[in-house]
Amino acid sequence: MLKVNTDLPIKQNYRDAMARLGAAVNIITTDGPAGRAGFTASAVCSVTDSPPMLLVCLNCASSVHPAFSQNQVLCVNTLASGQEELSRRFGGKTPMEERFAGHQWSVLDTGAPVLDGAIVAFDCRIQRVVNVGTHDVLFCEAVAVARNDGEHHGLIYFDRRYHQLSAY
């Protein structure tokens, strides 16, 4: 049965509950006048397909925030199972150039880095930014989309652990 834990503040209850809403793991990248940057995000979802538009939530206090604000482009690189190390590297305090080392990157239309090993990549222009307290919500039009047709399985973060999903 569902229970409300009244011993904890709502913020902690909310965080614990959100840990049980499973989500795909993505590396969000950018490049342009403000330089190359990237971070790990699970707060990504589709908004509409006419035109193709997704959203990404970004903490305004994050070190990568200025790069995304200024470059106005980004790529959502959805990770495959086996790429947990890449998720940790882009989610921690690793210096920016080290984050990108040791993997193959290319570009599609916008110049944002595209991870060759991603399961899918959405190359986007940021069309609109809505501030919600600590975070900005970036509404992004997908101008190019690439899929990996190899034998790739999905990666999901759920219950504070990584899980593998079978693609067939």
Next chain:
Amino acid sequence: MLKVNTDLPIKQNYRDAMARLGAAVNIITTDGPAGRAGFTASAVCSVTDSPPMLLVCLNCASSVHPAFSQNQVLCVNTLASGQEELSRRFGGKTPMEERFAGHQWSVLDTGAPVLDGAIVAFDCRIQRVVNVGTHDVLFCEAVAVARNDGEHHGLIYFDRRYHQLSAY
């Protein structure tokens, strides 16, 4: 390797790519002056925890849109594995009262229906609505959160199929 399928329009490529971004499955419910309503959604994500705020994307042309607009409250009920039938029922053309039949529902603070068998439930007040073409993005403050401490596994939709995630 990643490939762009140039034979299809961007809209279809986008839909096919989005199918490989795995996501939790939720039943979004409301109740109030405009009556009880509910629909299945995977486009749900956390925005900030200060205050606890999540977002839900809702098609403006959906039959349930007026109920959510007028009631100004909603509950995000995150499904557990085994609840695929409920996902289909709230995602199809089933008449509203039939959708709610045969399951136990309760309420927390707002009066929106809370599914007793959900893995977690976020009871919310809609604070802000941002229109993005065909869809409204509902920014919702969680005023009460409940967790199911039973042996519940997560449910993920990925590659156009349901998948089970182990909670331990």
